[in-house]
Amino acid sequence: MVWLALLGLKLPAVALLAVPALAFTHVSAALSFPAIVVLVAGSRRLAELSREAHRRWVGVGIERPYPPRPALERTEQGWYWTGYDYHRRRAMAAVSLWFNWVGRDPATWRDLLWLAADPVVGTVLLLGGLRAHAAWTRALLAPAGSARLGARVRQLTDTRAEALDAQAAELERIERDLHDGAQARLVAIQLTLGLARRRLRKDPDGADELVREARETAAEAVRQLRDLVHGIRPPVLTERGLVDALRLLALEHPLAVTVTADLPGRPAPPLESAVYFAAAELLTNVAKHARAGGAALSVVHSGGMLRLAVSDDGIGGADPAGGTGLEGVRRRLRPFDGTLTVDSPPGGPTIATLEVPCALSSPRISSC
Incomplete structure (x- = not known):
């Protein structure tokens, strides 16, 4: 069950909390640095696992709050480092950079607070309901304030x-x-x-x-x-709008493609083009890789979101990182804050859904 899986993630948290206690109470203070590294790295890894578990099992997406890792740049003095001294100073610079990176990041301290409190608070909330536990996890592990603004920038x-x-x-x-x-x-x-x-x-x-x-x-x-x-930009897209352009795209496809649409207006022309070519790329993927007998395309607008889904009855197993053009579709949608999700279990069916926030401005020009 889902709650048992989430409960199982709290056991490594308890073990991880014991690491600094053991390091600071035993033989040498030399163990303190490795203990801090293990504690911070482990808390980040557990936080990532918790975010992924809530996304996959509970259906609650929690964004990553961490800034990108800074690069280690060589200073003017670095050109004169040689042999052991160069490597020693470079290692010291890397350690200093790492401490500045994680120490000044508010997400690090929120992760540690979550790590310390979640075994007790999270367990109580988990027994009370999955949604309460998800709200608690989101409150501590989602980006907040400057982190969210920095991620947006x-x-x-x-x-x-x-x-x-x-x-x-x-x-x-x-x-x-x-x-x-x-x-x-x-x-x-x-x-x-x-x-x-x-x-x-x-x-x-x-x-x-x-x-x-x-x-x-x-x-x-x-x-x-x-x-x-x-x-x-296809002339039919300019003259007739997105729905009729998608219908023509379906008619020209080598497989039988059904089109259903509920679009009471027209998106802005740049977005209209992006969605059209994204749909064309998805249908091309179906023809090339799916081994399908047919496909379906649907486009609707509701709640300020334009949603287009392309499904097929093929073999499934589509991998966005496998070079099938899906990453290109994501790049095409990204300037419009659009997203692409792919559900493609082995054996099929495959459903690719793109969502783009937009407002429909002008009445649609369509044959029906």
Whole structure:
């Protein structure tokens, strides 16, 4: 049972609390430093396990409050460290950095407070109800105040950098496609028409053949330009809205895809594009990896959230870290504070759900 599993996490906490007591009351004070390291590292590990247990078993998500580990930078004096002295000073700098990192972090002290109080308080609350225990755990182990603000700033910094990188990559792709595709064909049309003009009087039949070739090249250039525009923002998305764009996406899919939608308005154009291409990537994953016979796509808006789910009856086992494009979908949604969750047990079915906070501004333009 869930409460027994949560109760079992309190036994290592009791054992961990005995470490500093044993270190400070026995042979040498030299054991005090290892005891502190074990106590802090162990409390963080148990806190992480408790957060994961509440997310997986109770359905309560508790964010990590810790700032990223600072890097050990070499000072000007460091260039002159040699041999044993260099390694000794580097080790001392690493220890000092570690103590500053964990000692100045309020989350460290909250973890230690939780470690000391949870075996008693947590056990009493756990016997009273899982939700009361979850509220207690969240109160001490979730980010608070400056930690939450710092995490938000780091998240915004990361998403801004990702958005800029994605924009640069997209511009590079457009430039490359134009240079290697439509631009090259337009140059070929210009050369072909020049040859046709020279042959027009002496060899009308040959000129006519060159004009026909130029027309075929122009048609191919138009096709490539249409594909390029479709890759930036599909015209159906601009003209008909997200729902009809998803329906067209389903019709073009090699598998049978059913679409259900409840979208009483339209998101902002950038978000609309992000959700559309995220859905396209998820459906592409189904075709490539799922070995499915069919798929379903649903999109709804409620409570200020846009939710899109793609499910299939395939073999399951989708791993976001396995290179199946799921991490790319997460990066696409991150600038909009969107999330992607994947439920894909071995043997299936697989359900990928993305959620994005948004407001619908204009009435939807749809065929139904």
